[in-house]
Amino acid sequence: MELWDLLDRNRNKIDKTHERGKPLPEGYYHLLVYIIVQNDKGEILLSKRHPNKVFGNLWECTGGSALAGEDSLQAALREVKEEVGLDLASIDGKIIFQETRENPPAHFDYWLFQANAAIEDLTFQNDEVIDAKWVTREAFEKMVKKKKWSQRQ
Incomplete structure (x- = not known):
């Protein structure tokens, strides 16, 4: 069972x-x-x-829900470690965008981290991820246009 902290409209935890x-x-x-x-x-x-x-079978950047007790940074570090086995340094990350949506009702934090890793050194979470790759920004934009990109936001 996965538990999340509930937040108010202003991002405050409500216990x-x-x-x-x-x-x-x-x-x-x-x-x-x-x-x-x-x-x-x-x-x-x-x-x-x-x-x-x-x-399924679509490409995406790693993401997921913060678990109860986690802040945004802790959730970001955990999700990347769980899904692709990459240990990121908290000092290498920064929030680049935040938004609140009503459907689903959620606060979204978008993080940018700098890291280098060989794909063959990554380990994938069995029921979540089947492959990984590095792509250029141009290739990424083409994937989005061709709908080969996960829209699970």
Whole structure:
């Protein structure tokens, strides 16, 4: 069972948790993080979703929900470690964009990290990720246009 902290509209924790998979109570939000990992060549790390997942076989940047007790940075570091086995240094990350959405009711934090890793050195979470690759910004933009990109936001 995965638990999330419930937040108010202003991103304040309200000392209540919520079980993943159940509808959020009216007026409450949870925190989602998306992590863009960029290497020294300016390439972006993408992972390919497991075919049994929603948006299966599509490429994406790593992301997910913050667990109860985690802040945004902790969630970002954990998600990347869990999904692709990459240990990021907190000092190498920065939030580049934040937004709040009503459907689903969530606060979104988009992180940018600088890191270099060989694809063959990554380890994938069995039920989440089946592949990874580095792509140029131009290749990434083409993937989005051709809908070969996960829209799970």
